[in-house]
Amino acid sequence: MVKIMNMPNLFSALSDPTRFAIVEQLLDKGDQTAGSIAEPFNISKPAISRHLKVLEDAGIIERRIDRQFRTFSIRPQSLRSIDDWVGRYRRFWQTSFDRLEKILQEKEEDDDKRG
Numbered sequence: 001m002v003k004i005m006n007m008p009n010l011f012s013a014l015s016d017p018t019r020f021a022i023v024e025q026l027l028d029k030g031d032q033t034a035g036s037i038a039e040p041f042n043i044s045k046p047a048i049s050r051h052l053k054v055l056e057d058a059g060i061i062e063r064r065i066d067r068q069f070r071t072f073s074i075r076p077q078s079l080r081s082i083d084d085w086v087g088r089y090r091r092f093w094q095t096s097f098d099r100l101e102k103i104l105q106e107k108e109e110d111d112d113k114r115g
Contacts, residue, residue, distance in 0.1 A: 005059055005081035013058035018043065019051050023060060023074065031073040 014020050022037055029036075038048040052072060055061045060078045064071045 005078055007081065007085055009058045010060060010078060010082060013054050013060055016051070016054075018047075019055055022048075022051060022055065026061065026072060026074050031071050034070050034072065037072060 014023065018041060021041070025037060025040070026032060034045070034048065034052060037052070038045055041048060052061065052063070056063055056072075058078070059075055061072050062075050064073070
């Protein structure tokens with residue numbers, strides 16, 4: 001099922017340090033079972049399950065069930081959505097800095113002419 005990326009939900013889910021660390025772990029190590037994801041954390045398995053549910057509901061990760069194992073992986077489209085969102089602001093600021101640089105160069109040239 002394809003979910004439409006809701007940016008506030010994505011950022012809300014990632015704002016929790018544990019959930020952010022889970023995403024980082026999945027990015028570094030690839031697909032993992034819930035047990036593997038839980039290993040580095042000093043919190044209960046039910047708490048990890050709740051974190052995974054929040055990430056899944058936000059569309060950041062997806063769950064596959066293979067026999068008794070639940071494997072989680074990153075949904076690349078969620079990261080692309082974040083990159084697209086950040087890119088809009090990156091372009092805005094780059095354009096603004098380019099305009100500022102041009103204005104400052106023109107002012108410097110005018111000051112040089114006046115001597």
